[in-house]
Amino acid sequence: MRIAIASGKGGTGKTTVATNLGAVLADCAEKVTYVDCDVEAPNGHLFLRPEIKSETEVTRRIPVIDNDRCTHCGKCARFCQFGALTSLPNVTLVHPELCHSCGGCAIVCPSGAIREERVSVGTIRSGHAGGISFVSGTFTVGLANSTPVIRAAKEAAKSDADGWVLLDAPPGTSCAMMETVKGCDYVILVTEPTPFGLHDLRIAMEVCAKMKLPFGVVINRSGEGKDMIQAACVEASAPILAELPQNLDIARAYSLGILAVRALPELKRAFAQILLQIAARTRSRQAPKLFEAANTQLT
């Protein structure tokens, strides 16, 4: 069961939901993997404090020009859709920050002057945090395209798919978010009861619908203004999986990097409810076992 936790608007509580769901699943003795796909601003480790067992580099390919072979015909520069090559009368320049690593320039070069070299774009760290398997991608600051790191983080958790895999998505609704939610069994959209939260939730719901992904909504810091979120969910036929209260103790715990369910154990039920609803809605085989575990562990 692969669940992505996304939002549209930033700072609504994706990491809070993802890490606490992880903790509740681990408490229920379920097999669970947390994957930090917010590779531009990864924060899951601050709450789960994992012991890192392995670190691997993520690389992508960029072209290198062999100037002895290059005839400066300009075919590569004309081919590149992203403007990553400039052909001048006696030199061809590569702009790695614009390159999408498609390999096309090497294919179209008639004189075999282009080979590809691997460059590092980020790091995947894997380890354990209590009963939670932990994977986190970190994108190198200063580069543009983070999707290869997201892809690598998802790949690193592939073998855990028989348990629960929680993918903590980046904010927004473009490339990076889509790369994260792609292929998931369910998407949790975390929002807040503000006009910003509502506006960005609508876009995120549209993206999920377009990608044919089932989704539900968690209203975080719920309180005044939640009726407009509820109305939008009715309109989009999206279930509201939980409402987490606006609570200073939760905010304080968050600022210190403490999991909400550790600061306020009574919240475990709300998080377990989210999982049970998703398990039921996706007719997951994991549903009955989780239901039993939740009843015995969380009462």
Next chain:
Amino acid sequence: MKPTPQAPFELVIVSGKGGTGKTTVSASFAALAGNAVIADCDVDASNMELLLSPTLRTKEDFTGGKQAVIDAALCTGCGRCARQCRFSAIHPAADAGRRRFAIEPSECEGCGVCVAVCPRKAVSMHPVVGGELFRSDTVFSPLVHARLKPGLGNSGKLTTLVRSRARQTAAECGRSLIIIDGPPGVGCPTIASLTGASQVLAVTEPTLSGEHDLARILELCRQFHLPVQVCVNKADINPEATGRIRKLAENSCVTFAGEIPYDEAIAKATRKGKPIVSAQPDSPAAKAITALWDRFASGS
């Protein structure tokens, strides 16, 4: 602030971590500046329009990139394109028992490798409308904003277009200042929002996540040689962390611009669709943001 007649001064508000208050600060600056151009560069979650009540003036389509399409009649099903596509966007398609291939638009990067390798010239590239760009009027200043089509990429390109239209608008209206509300993160749209900025303001919050992501955005500004200042929103929620952020700024040779207190008035103003400095100018948060703005306006 020393504007030159040709190039406007561009103040970019970023954060690293999302939801720290970029738009709250930017919209208030827009209200306080009066005589500027506002650019909303968070194109996949553009919220400036919710606080500035814009009246739409012009609208244009944004052609982000291209997508490849296979002509089923010409495809012989050799599969060369599918083998060369590094984005796994080309899949076998069932077509009355005949083997052929089709491209999944949501996975197509638009690189054109399939066009280059197809021996039958069955693949062609087509421009895709990736979103819309708007120029609007607000009671404060002209606003340039955009909407990326849900499910499409290329947000960096659209961000660049928003900035270029904002510069045009500034030239047309004789404005010497552009206030830019940036996206979260440190990737492509953030870089597109930041390049060539005259001044960057990083808005963070006193949480471990806020601190961690601030360090990353400061590193990005350092690499791009951009002058940056830091302010902490909801500073009183965790004074210790605020102190650490102050230290981090000092150690990175970055100016600490100030603190904004946690204030319920911000959420209320947002619900009313107004910048806090207009809705409740006497609230503690509005006063703090006004003090911040005065610092920038006086050029310190």
